[in-house]
Amino acid sequence: MTQSQSNTAPSFVKRDSAFTVQCRVLHALILRELKSRYGNRRLGFLWALIEPLMFISVFVAGFQLIGRSAQGGIAAPLFFVAGFCPFFMFRDVYSQVFGGTKGQQSLMMFPQVTRMDILVAKMIVTVLVSILVFIVLMVGLYCLGYDYEIEDILGAMIGVFLICAIGFGIGLVLGAITIRYEFLSSITSLFMGRPLFLTSGLFFSASMLPPKVRDIFLYNPLLHCIEYIRSSLFLSFSSRYVDLPYVIVFALVLNSFGLMLLGFFERQRK
Amino acid sequence: MIALENVTKSYGLGDQTHRVLDNISFRFPYRKSVGILGANGAGKSTLIRIIGGADRPDTGRVIRTSRLSWPMGYSGGFQGALTGRENARFVARIYGAPFAEVERKTNEFAELGHYFDRPLLSYSSGMKSRFAMSLSYALDFEYYLVDEALETGDARLKEKFRQIFKERRQTSSVILVSHNEQTIRKNCDVATVLHQGQLHYFDDLDDAFMLYRKILFKKKAA
Numbered sequence: 274m275t276q277s278q279s280n281t282a283p284s285f286v287k288r289d290s291a292f293t294v295q296c297r298v299l300h301a302l303i304l305r306e307l308k309s310r311y312g313n314r315r316l317g318f319l320w321a322l323i324e325p326l327m328f329i330s331v332f333v334a335g336f337q338l339i340g341r342s343a344q345g346g347i348a349a350p351l352f353f354v355a356g357f358c359p360f361f362m363f364r365d366v367y368s369q370v371f372g373g374t375k376g377q378q379s380l381m382m383f384p385q386v387t388r389m390d391i392l393v394a395k396m397i398v399t400v401l402v403s404i405l406v407f408i409v410l411m412v413g414l415y416c417l418g419y420d421y422e423i424e425d426i427l428g429a430m431i432g433v434f435l436i437c438a439i440g441f442g443i444g445l446v447l448g449a450i451t452i453r454y455e456f457l458s459s460i461t462s463l464f465m466g467r468p469l470f471l472t473s474g475l476f477f478s479a480s481m482l483p484p485k486v487r488d489i490f491l492y493n494p495l496l497h498c499i500e501y502i503r504s505s506l507f508l509s510f511s512s513r514y515v516d517l518p519y520v521i522v523f524a525l526v527l528n529s530f531g532l533m534l535l536g537f538f539e540r541q542r543k
Numbered sequence: 544m545i546a547l548e549n550v551t552k553s554y555g556l557g558d559q560t561h562r563v564l565d566n567i568s569f570r571f572p573y574r575k576s577v578g579i580l581g582a583n584g585a586g587k588s589t590l591i592r593i594i595g596g597a598d599r600p601d602t603g604r605v606i607r608t609s610r611l612s613w614p615m616g617y618s619g620g621f622q623g624a625l626t627g628r629e630n631a632r633f634v635a636r637i638y639g640a641p642f643a644e645v646e647r648k649t650n651e652f653a654e655l656g657h658y659f660d661r662p663l664l665s666y667s668s669g670m671k672s673r674f675a676m677s678l679s680y681a682l683d684f685e686y687y688l689v690d691e692a693l694e695t696g697d698a699r700l701k702e703k704f705r706q707i708f709k710e711r712r713q714t715s716s717v718i719l720v721s722h723n724e725q726t727i728r729k730n731c732d733v734a735t736v737l738h739q740g741q742l743h744y745f746d747d748l749d750d751a752f753m754l755y756r757k758i759l760f761k762k763k764a765a
Contacts, residue, residue, distance in 0.1 A: 289639060301636035308629060309622045379619035384596040384611045385637060540601055541555070 294385050302386070302394035310398065321402050322409060325361050329353045329410075332476055345478040346509045348419050354410045355503045356475040359433060362403035363440040363495060367465065369395040370444025374452060374535060388539065392445075400437050407433075411506075421507055428505030435517075436498040438524040445531025452538040474499045479514040487514070494523045545594065545611055545686050545718070546570040547742075549603035552589055563589045564600070565740025571686065576717035578731035578748070580724070580755045585737045587720045591690050594718065609685040609716075610638065617690065618675040623664040627655060627674055630663060631681070638682055645681045652677035652707065654700075673700065680707050687711065689719040691726070724752050 289297075311317035329350060336342070336349050344352040373392045380386050415421065423429075447461045473495035479487055490496055497520045500512040552564040563586035571577055581587040591614060592598040593605060613620060621630045628646055635645040650659045653673045663671065679687065708730070711717075719730055727734055727748065734751035736743045738758050745751040 293639070297639050298637050301633050304636070305622060305625070305629075305633050309624045312625075381597040382592075382595060382613045382617055382620045383634070383637060384607055384613065387596070540599055 295390075298385055298390050299394055299397075302380075302390055303397055306394050306398040311402070318402070318405075321406050325354075325357050325406060325410065328357050332357075336476075344476070345481070345503070347421065347503075347507050348414075350414055351411075351419055351421055351507065352478075352503070352510075353476060354407070354414060355506055356473075356499050358403065358407040358410060359436050359499050359502050360470070360473055360475055360495065362400065362407070362433065363436045363498075364465075364469075365399045365403060366396050366437050366440030367444045369399050370441050371448040371451075371461075374445070374448030388535075392441075396437070396441055400433075404433065421509075423506055424508040425505040429502050431517075432498050432502035432505060435520050435524055436495060436502075439494055439498070439520070439527060442524055442527025442531050445535055446527055449531060449534035449538045453541055469493070469495060472496065478503065478510075479512060491516070494520045544570065544573075544606055544608050545716075546606040547594070547603065548606060550593060550600040550605065551602045552586075552593060552598070552600050554589075562740050564593070566603070567740070567742050568603075569735070569742050569744070571716060571718055572733065573685075574714070574716055575733055576712050576719060576731045578727035578734035578751070579718065579720045579737055579742070580727055580734055580751060581720070581722060581737035582755075582759055583722060586740070587722070587737060588690070590737060591688060591720050595688055610683070611686045612679050612682070612684040612688050614688050614690040615679045616672050616676045618663075618671050621663055621675070624662055626662055627653075627659040627666075630674075631678055634678055634682065640682050645678070648681035649674070649677045652680055652703070676704060680704075680711065684715055686716045686718060689717060689730075691721050691723075724755065727751075 311321075332353050333349050336344070342349050370392050373395050374388070378388060378391055380391055381388060443465075447457075447465075451458045451461065472490050472493045474490075479491065479496060479500055482490060491514060497515050497517070501515045501517065501520075503510050504512045504515065547567050547569045550564055550567045551562065553560045553562045555561075579587065579590065581590075589598065593600055595611070595614060596605065596607065622633070625633070627649070631646050631649045632642050635642050646659075650656075653659075653670075653676070655670060655674060658666065658670060663674070666674065712730075717730065719727065721727055731748065734745050734748050736745070736751050736754050736758070738754075743751075743754060745754070
């Protein structure tokens with residue numbers, strides 16, 4: 274094969290480093306995601322508030338009916354906010370990542386945009402919005418007269434980070450597997466729905482469970498995260514059952530496994 | 544530099560795997576317009592997706608150290624709920640180009656008027672492709688990736704885009720994929736023929752057309 278000469282680019286053209294390009298792409302994708310999800314609709318962010326608000330109200334009302342206004346030593350609304358918000362955060366990150374592994378993303382037609390960029394941008398936007406919802410609800414309750422003292426804000430942030438990391442990891446693993454084995458999607462949605470909702474400690478804490486049930490539930494890393502977030506947030510709540518190393522290892526294994534699987538199945542995409 | 548290094552890509556069809564690109568190595572010449580001719584099903588779209596990074600090769604790699612466009616005129620990567628300006632800004636951002644200039648040039652080429660600040664969803668398909676084409680020209684690429692269609696709009700706009708393309712050919716490189724000899728003849732300096740997973744290079748367009756015709760007619764005879 275003969276090729277003509279002068280086929281190299283002039284050397285004076287400045288090249289951006291891979292890191293610069295990466296940051297630029299993420300920045301652009303995040304802004305785009307924010308704008309298209311919340312930008313043009315005034316009510317966009319309100320919708321994000323409404324779902325957890327509804328769930329929490331229903332549970333508060335239900336507990337009121339059976340005559341309980343406190344749970345685990347804290348007022349019921351506070352207890353539920355610290356349970357539902359992190360859980361929804363996990364669920365939203367998971368479903369964004371899971372959905373993002375599907376389909377030919379037309380954005381990838383831009384040479385410097387990779388699927389991982391898209392997933393990371395989606396995750397960041399989801400997490401930011403969920404954290405904002407969490408903060409708004411917490412502040413709202415405080416204004417309504419529910420007094421609390423935050424014990425360890427760093428701990429709460431670590432808990433939030435871990436629960437999101439698990440959501441990202443599960444999204445990667447299940448998303449990658451269902452690229453190839455699509456029929457598994459119905460099973461994954463079954464497993465990701467009610468079982469996790471019921472065992473993650475949204476409306477109970479680990480110490481309220483019978484020991485035998487507790488031992489089983491504690492395999493669920495989300496329960497650890499939520500317990501950890503609660504005990505970091507509220508001085509009057511503490512948990513003896515949180516096993517952070519377990520959660521960290523869980524998240525690490527899921528994410529590395531998920532990255533591997535996605536790399537593998539991405540090539541087999543039709 | 545834009546180059547393919549031992550790029551192989553197969554697709555599974557049941558138990559058979561069909562090797563669309565078979566260990567292709569090719570360096571796209573700088574400041575030349577390269578045509579890639581291929582019959583239907585020869586793997587042209589796969590090749591363009593791999594050059595542009597939308598698909599990954601099974602083995603081998605693509606070297607992209609020059610500013611490479613997305614397939615010209617392709618508007619699938621835009622967000623319909625956002626305005627033309629917002630989409631232009633998004634693209635400027637990922638390429639690290641100055642917003643103001645990109646926005647100005649895009650609207651200047653596309654002549655969208657106040658539609659530039661309306662959501663893309665409200666565009667007609669003609670406006671959309673005009674927008675996509677103009678945005679590609681508003682950024683100064685070193686390599687333009689072109690998939691078939693270069694023409695859009697009415698006669699006057701067509702002439703305008705033809706003029707811009709002619710200018711760009713002087714300063715940038717073009718990678719144009721087509722099944723049409725005429726398209727290649729009009730727009731390219733050199734050509735390659737994609738056939739059975741291989742890329743055959745010719746300095747002279749006529750030599751490329753000769754091989755291409757041979758391939759087409761053999762196919763019909765078989």
